[in-house]
Amino acid sequence: MEKRPFGMKGKPVPEIGQGTWYIETGDRKAAVAALRRGLDLGARHIDTAEMYGSGAAEALVAEAIAGRRDEIFLVSKVLPGNASRKGTITACERSLAHLKTDHLDCYLLHWPGSHPFAETFAAFEELRQAGKILSWGVSNFDVDELDEALAVAGEGRLACNQVLYHLEERAIEHAVLPWCEQHGVAVVGYSPYGHGSFPSARTLGGKLLQKIADEHGATPRQVALRFLLRRPSLFTIPKASSPAHAEENAGAAKIVLSEAELAQIDQAFPRGPRPRSLPML
């Protein structure tokens, strides 16, 4: 599995990670086995959050990573409502307890809320200095929020922005992705399969994915993940609850798509106009 620098100052991190939203709701044994299978295949980047099952997803992750913490890039998130200076510290300590670890590799503000960034980021820095987190970042930040975060934190502090990114939702390409690349911030794309609404094989786009997949001895989902990783700033974190799904997802690491194939996918799933709510550059 290829590893990429996680932002400007970050260490190399596997390009394909593993999500955990709703992972605690199904067969627990299969979910733990799925995460472990993914780890075996190099998807050693696990994304979780205090929000997921109110800590139950973190507890399941703890079970999956027991005995192999050192090989994993472990990410969790603080809920905006908890992201005051004091609340962020308490939330992080609660996540560490659920995850049965003494540190996170990266800690994120799940989305912008009402607590001033200065408070949340001061808490992140305090946690970093205490060795409880090694880096920190944000999630669901648009360009205006990124500008504000940068003004508060300064260059080189934000490790990543975790954002919605799949074939049918490419809005980040208009401004968020270029902003992050310009400032050395890793872009972690979430819901790469549209949170369960992957293009049907009956659609034109679905047929194209199948055709390209057949040419590579791969699957349409693997082709999709490859497209979503086509720039070096990008990471992807599909969630799987079975070892077979985890295996398929990690298997995307082996495929190389040509420029012509990437262009065909680009046309079949156009990024669309820039969302109106965003200020124009």
Ligand SMILES: NC(=O)c1ccc[n+]([C@@H]2O[C@H](COP(=O)([O-])OP(=O)(O)OC[C@H]3O[C@@H](n4cnc5c(N)ncnc54)[C@H](OP(=O)(O)O)[C@@H]3O)[C@@H](O)[C@H]2O)c1
């Ligand atoms: N920062 C944020 O605000 C935010 C928001 C959303 C998500 N996320 C993160 O991103 C992760 C991924 O996003 P997501 O969970 O929303 O959706 P997703 O990864 O796009 O899709 C998950 C769905 O795809 C299915 N799936 C996965 N691999 C498959 C395969 N190889 N073949 C067939 N089906 C497959 C899963 O089924 P099974 O479960 O049955 O395997 C599940 O139903 C989350 O788990 C979370 O960690 C972050």
